[in-house]
Amino acid sequence: MSSTSTSRTRLTDLADMAGVSTATVSRVLNGKPGVAGETRQSVLQALDLLGYERPERLRGRSVGLIGLVVPELTNPVFPLFAQRISASLASSGFTPLLCTQVAGGTTEDEFTEMLRDHGVDGIVFVSGLHADRKASTERYHRLRSDGVPMVLVNGYIDGLDASFISADDVEAMELAVRHLSSLGHQQIGLAVGPDRFTPVVRKIEGFAAAMKQNLGVIDTAPWVSSSLFTLEGGQAAAKELIEKGCTGIVCASDVMALGAVKAARALGLRVPEDVSVIGYDDSPLIAFTDPPLTTIRQRVEEMSAAAVNALLSEIGGGGAPRTELVYSPELIVRGSTAPAPPRPS
Numbered sequence: 083m084s085s086t087s088t089s090r091t092r093l094t095d096l097a098d099m100a101g102v103s104t105a106t107v108s109r110v111l112n113g114k115p116g117v118a119g120e121t122r123q124s125v126l127q128a129l130d131l132l133g134y135e136r137p138e139r140l141r142g143r144s145v146g147l148i149g150l151v152v153p154e155l156t157n158p159v160f161p162l163f164a165q166r167i168s169a170s171l172a173s174s175g176f177t178p179l180l181c182t183q184v185a186g187g188t189t190e191d192e193f194t195e196m197l198r199d200h201g202v203d204g205i206v207f208v209s210g211l212h213a214d215r216k217a218s219t220e221r222y223h224r225l226r227s228d229g230v231p232m233v234l235v236n237g238y239i240d241g242l243d244a245s246f247i248s249a250d251d252v253e254a255m256e257l258a259v260r261h262l263s264s265l266g267h268q269q270i271g272l273a274v275g276p277d278r279f280t281p282v283v284r285k286i287e288g289f290a291a292a293m294k295q296n297l298g299v300i301d302t303a304p305w306v307s308s309s310l311f312t313l314e315g316g317q318a319a320a321k322e323l324i325e326k327g328c329t330g331i332v333c334a335s336d337v338m339a340l341g342a343v344k345a346a347r348a349l350g351l352r353v354p355e356d357v358s359v360i361g362y363d364d365s366p367l368i369a370f371t372d373p374p375l376t377t378i379r380q381r382v383e384e385m386s387a388a389a390v391n392a393l394l395s396e397i398g399g400g401g402a403p404r405t406e407l408v409y410s411p412e413l414i415v416r417g418s419t420a421p422a423p424p425r426p427s
Contacts, residue, residue: 158365166386213237255288271323316341373417
């Protein structure tokens, strides 16, 4: 019997025992995507029961594992994303492998290779290098060409055949600026992180549009201060804006907003009587700060569920959306915003 005939016989035997088509068996043996985890496991079990040797790439393969790559967990919104995505994966029968990046630690590329070595069924990237406009996009195109299912949260790469889930940063700035202008604030500043990141660029664009729409301000460059996504970064950016005369400050994260409150107090000013501050994310416990923080809430639960649904749809062979799903944020008004102080006569 020829090797081709033997191969066809093996595919037929495996298909009959697993209850699937020979095409599905072929996809599993060749490590191709588009096969549900349960179906893949049935084919592998049939291999073992019939005494066929597993292809090397499938030996020890862990079925039902999903890689979850997130930034450092010092920003409370990232643990929240990790928790929500992990819970959604677990409820669908998958096990998340959490990979947390820290400065000087394992890189995103190193984590990705580790996950591929573990034979994960897919990967979710949250605020990773896909959000950095200066980073190479080759790594994601390579994953796509290799057939690795993936979803990217809060970042966008034009031309990449993948699912993207993002918060609407432009609408977030409209909500924040409109709220402050309705309270009588005329000089409003934006404290953001480095402008190489897609969410930052979108916030700056949204801020400019909102300032023009609500206050008629054309040139907003003087009212944007870029720093680090840290408490110290927020403090430095807010200090610069307050010294320029801003009575309202919109921040790109809740952590930066806490830095802005600290900056105001260091200058002898009160929040919100002298300076109003708005955060971004609505991180856990932020409602219990002093004062409780007015913030823009990312819809983390809905975004996490959408990311998991898109990934599992692709893993199962369905059609995951090859576009960016953008989720509207929500303004949460608390105690860190108030009417603008009277102007000096």
